[in-house]
Amino acid sequence: MNLLPTEEQQQIVDMVRGFLAASAPLERLRPDKFGQIGNPDAALWPKMAELGILGLGVPEEGGGLGLSAVEEALTYIEFGRALVSVGVLGATLGAHLAARTMPDIAAAIMAGTSAVGLATPRGTVAGDDGIFSGEFHLIEANEADFIVLLTSDAIALFRRDEFMGQSERLSMDSHMRLMRAALESGKPLSWSSVKDGIDHARANLLIAAYATGVAEAALAGAVDYAKVREQFGKPIGSFQAIKHKCADMAIAAEVASCQVSFASVILSKNSDESRFHALASRIVAVDAALKNGATGIQVHGAIGFTAEVEAHLFVKRAHLIDFIGGDQRVQKGQFIGADAVI
Amino acid sequence: MNLDYTAEDEIFRAEAREWLDANIPREVRPPDGPGMREFDLGWQRKQFEGGWAGVSWPVEYGGRGLSLTHQLIWYEEYAKAGGPNAELLFVGCNHAAPTIMARGTDEQKSYHLPKILSGEVAWCQGFSEPNNGSDLGGLKCRAEIVGDELVVNGSKIWTSSAHLADWQELLVRTDPAAPKHKGISWVICDMQTPGIELRPILIMTAPGHHHFNQVFYTDVRIPLSNVVGEVNDGWNVAMSTLGFERGTAGMLENIRYGAVVERLVDMARQRLGASALENDDIGQRLAQLRAEVTAVRAMTYRIASRAAIAPPGSEVSLARAFFSQLQQRIRRIALDIIGPDSIELPEDDPWIRPYLRTYSNTIAAGTSEIQRNIIGERVLGLPR
Incomplete structure (x- = not known):
């Protein structure tokens, strides 16, 4: 038993972190004007494809690197820290769903040549035996060939043109593109329910890992600021009112990170406990992202409320990921109905 | 991993x-x-x-x-x-x-x-003093070195089970002139030594009201050979133990609480119905607690993984601060599940007594506030 990254796993983290520091620094998200500025990360996909990141956890026989959910979760923490466009989630999940039966599609996704958007329900979804109907939000779908739909009990890969009435919408998270669309008895290319294996649990785990990264980055920003900002002749981080807020942020991030690690190992074993641990990780990690995003602004004071620092970006992204596949209320409803894992 | x-x-x-x-x-x-x-x-x-x-x-x-x-x-x-x-x-x-x-x-x-x-003896702790709780380093209980003995005068407080213990780990001030953390010694004290008197302090739960004591020392003579570590190095000696208490020693409780939450989930399903629970406020809060207690197990595993490489350090305060407050919220929700009839449950009820006991969890072994100072200063590197 060991819940710390191995040397090889740490090398992957360092590689991804180094790549993102060079190619996707947080400063890229500081707008010089307000309004919807869209996804700044589409240009990253081919580079990430070259590094193998988009098919990291896809089995080698499916054209991926054949690593496990542990390595996937570790990279998603880095994606969250850098606020990489959540379109990456479409690519990872889409590649997994396609790899088993549609190798050409999987190859195009992993090569970064076919983008995959995300669909998340706006209300109830009627889904019988792989036929889906309902109203959805599409995220990063404008140039996508495919869409991964995530509901509280299924995950499905569609061609984008299955979705009808696509119309653009604005979002408070101005670094992404949003649409509304509908499915009327839409038939996916591939799908699996929460009861079939770990596809669905993987989606929750990776959302949790991303949220953990958001929580960690919000913490790091707040702590850095609290060390240098002075009031009453002292750094504000010396005051317990601020220090304890930072400590609470650190606790929330640690809780999330530990459970994400634990769940990732459970998933890598294809265990029956995957759903339970992935849901637990999602609940604590999204909670951490939301709380740390909000507390980060407060620690910064007035500047935290401006577009001149990154603090606000974490709050906006935390709200976006909360809603993908069902918000905390939905996830907690699922989790309280799940069988105990002792 | x-x-x-x-x-x-x-x-x-x-x-x-x-x-x-x-x-x-x-x-x-x-x-x-x-x-x-x-x-x-x-x-x-x-x-x-x-x-x-x-x-x-x-x-x-x-x-x-x-x-x-x-x-x-x-x-x-x-x-x-x-x-x-x-x-x-x-x-x-x-x-x-x-x-x-x-x-x-x-x-x-x-x-x-x-x-x-082998279970021959019981120990108690003599750290906190009436005027030195969170500010432990300022403790005043005085020990003068006379020949090959320490002569102790002063008082300790919040000593659990002093009335049942054979030995005490006692922090005393051996050098009042030194800076406060540098004049302390960690001493093994025989509780039968003449000059030790106890005053029971009753706690807020029964049974087991008599849990704490105040301990008074009047010219209590302890052999100098009972000092652990160097004389005046007791602060460092004590800190090594607190790290242990905040880390590995809490493992059993962390694991035990998973079962408490599952009992609460079963009780809530019986009382409210499994399907109603999904959208009910209690179901939502229970789901949060269930996820958090699951994460505590993961935190415990990470502490054990780190401990295989190095002794537990300040980072164990993350788990300690989180778990002590989580215990309170877990025990608290029992009252909401039971509903209005929980006010007719006595102090010794199997849900009420542990609930009331959790109020001490955010105080003992370093209050939540002290834990947050440790996290802020030693984990995050914020200035003092």
Whole structure:
């Protein structure tokens, strides 16, 4: 038993972190004007494809690197820290769903040549035996060939043109593109329910890992600021009112990170406990992202409320990921109905 | 990362389970007094005779010399089997013994460690003082060196089970002129020494009202050879123990609380109906608690993983601060599930007593506020 990254796993983290520091620094998200500025990360996909990141956890026989959910979760923490466009989630999940039966599609996704958007329900979804109907939000779908739909009990890969009435919408998270669309008895290319294996649990785990990264980055920003900002002749981080807020942020991030690690190992074993641990990780990690995003602004004071620092970006992204596949209320409803894992 | 256990680990687990099934006390643990002392020490003796008392203790001190993973497996099986919370043993096994192992002389080790492990003696703690709680480093209980003895005068407070203990780990000021953290010594004190008097302090739950004591020392003579570590280096000696208490020693409780939450989930399903629970406020809060207590297990595993490389440091305060508040929220929700009739439950009710007890969790072994100072300053590097 060991819940710390191995040397090889740490090398992957360092590689991804180094790549993102060079190619996707947080400063890229500081707008010089307000309004919807869209996804700044589409240009990253081919580079990430070259590094193998988009098919990291896809089995080698499916054209991926054949690593496990542990390595996937570790990279998603880095994606969250850098606020990489959540379109990456479409690519990872889409590649997994396609790899088993549609190798050409999987190859195009992993090569970064076919983008995959995300669909998340706006209300109830009627889904019988792989036929889906309902109203959805599409995220990063404008140039996508495919869409991964995530509901509280299924995950499905569609061609984008299955979705009808696509119309653009604005979002408070101005670094992404949003649409509304509908499915009327839409038939996916591939799908699996929460009861079939770990596809669905993987989606929750990776959302949790991303949220953990958001929580960690919000913490790091707040702590850095609290060390240098002075009031009453002292750094504000010396005051317990601020220090304890930072400590609470650190606790929330640690809780999330530990459970994400634990769940990732459970998933890598294809265990029956995957759903339970992935849901637990999602609940604590999204909670951490939301709380740390909000507390980060407060620690910064007035500047935290401006577009001149990154603090606000974490709050906006935390709200976006909360809603993908069902918000905390939905996830907690699922989790309280799940069988105990002792 | 892995959660794999070796074949040898699995054999160990099976043996632990089998022994616990056959030996766990069937009688209810007395809440207080000599009966409680007899129960806890008797249970410790039984575990010692079965070879389970010191799983991760070094072999030279009578333990099995196994890893912290084995200790974790033992705690998991102990919690699953419903083993008693033998609190009287906590200070001796989890505080005094690791400190003596780390800093004691050969004589101190060979005299005290076997007695602690085999359940011959109970220990209590003498750290906090009436005017020095969170500001522990400012403690005033004075010990003058006279010949080869320390002469102690002063007072300690919040001493759990001082009235049932044989020995005390005592922090005293041996150099009042030195800066406050540099004039303290960590001393082994025999509780039968003349000049020690106790005043019971009743706590807010029954039974077991008499839990705390104030301890008064009047010209109490302690051999100088009872100092652990160097004279005036007691602060460093004490800190090594607190790190241990905040880290590995809490593992059993962390694991035990998962079962408490599942009992609450079952109770809520029965009272409110499983399907109504999904959208009910109580169901939502319970789901949050269930996720958090699941994460505590993961935190415990990470602490054990780190401990295999280096002794626990300040980062264990993250888990400690989180878990102590989580325990309060877990115990609190029982009242909401039971509903209005919870006001007719007495202090000794199986849900009320542990609920009330959790109020001490965010105070003992460093308040939540002190834990946050430690996290802020030593983990995050914020200025003092």
